[in-house]
Amino acid sequence: MEIRGNIMSIIEFRNVTKYYPNYHHIKGGIKWFLFNLPSALSQLKNHRFQVLNNLSFEIKEGEPFGIIGKNGAGKSTMLGLIAGVLKPSSGEVIVKKKVVPLLELGAGFHPDLTGRENIILNGVLLGIRRSEMMLRINSVIEFSELGQFIDQPVRTYSSGMLTRLGFSVAVHTDPEILLIDEILAVGDLYFQQKCKETIKKFSQKGTTIVLVTHSTEDMRDVCKRALWLDSGTAKKIGSPEEISQAYLKYLGFS
């Protein structure tokens, strides 16, 4: 703990608050919106719900960091903010290195493209040049262990196979920060184990891991520090042991 002051923080949340406007009002469409303009506008302004409430914490470079919390606690919003697809309503999110999000269940894959084609598409979208991706493709295929399925359209894949492919691409795109959302829960035990080993290997090489999970066991296994998110605030930050004990106690398991 005493050395922490010397290590650079790589992700910083400073008083981050995130609201979502209640967009379902305008799901009524343009016609509804225009005919009820004054009330529609005021509803959009006033009816919003808070997902994150004045959240502040930081993750140090190379630190495997776990985030745990109930459904709807704001975990995905946090990941969205780190990945840069969302903007905070107030406060600041500072991310200093390249983020590679691990897409759940082959999100971002196109069902009609083959595994091979999807590797290139995904790799390029994750910021790797096409020419570079071509050099790595065999290594990705080998890692995924998908064999001859790699030339089949991914719509024929099982969910486990999609996860394998997604994970294999992500770890081949030079992540400096790896965002992992519940990925360990899918795939067979063998591949889960392989994922965990790979995550640990990346962590040893200095890649920062941010793991969102419901499994306190995975968290203890992979992470060095953890955050318990509850209704958009950091209920507790500490060692994975502390956090899982407190969290399980809160849920009534021990």
Next chain:
Amino acid sequence: MNIWYDQLIELTKKELRARYKTYFFGYFWSVANPLVLALTFYFALKMVMKIQIEDYPLFLISGLFPWQWVANSLSGSANIFINNVSLIKKLNFRRELIPLSMILNDLFHFCVSIPIILLFSLHYGKPVSFSLIFLPVVIVSQFMIVYGLSLAISSINLFFRDLERIVTIILTILFYTTPVLYPHTYLPENYSYVIYFNPMSPVIILYHQLFLEGFVQMKFLFLSFCYGVVILSIGYYIYNSLKWKFAEIL
């Protein structure tokens, strides 16, 4: 070269594969569709209605081929972000590449169909004239108009999902009020100013002039280019002010 260039190429290829499965059928359908349309209008307007326009088949396809591009791109725009929800919610890259890749795909199909218009041109004894060097300018103007509208439609449709239906209606109105089936000179004199308010009119008039008459009127060239710049700016502005909310609303 930037990474977004690679991303654009890969997304365009994906678009092409997603729509037609194979590249060959992509070409086939992109040509077959407007050809059949042209044949239908030829039957209805020339054979039944006896419309008196010289070289009507050539006239029809030189307007319908570029119109096909407009119609495909704009009707595809409404749901283009919705269809790519996983990319938008997870990955941080320039989202304007998604509609752009779709439009480039349609543009590509239009470009490979130009030789067919030229074949018709030759068949009707039109000289291949020097003015064809303006063809790229017309295509660029059309591209800017289509891309600008597409950015606006795709962004706004995330918030107002019924825009898709409105776009369909507007496309139909636009098709019949743009001089695609008839020359703009046929408009009654007191309505002739209408073509200046329709951004698609100058473009289609220019295609007719290029392929049938072998000249272009500079005022239409200028007008279509201005429309392109203005519409693209507005479309990009709308996209840019809404893009941060995409991942929230999807």
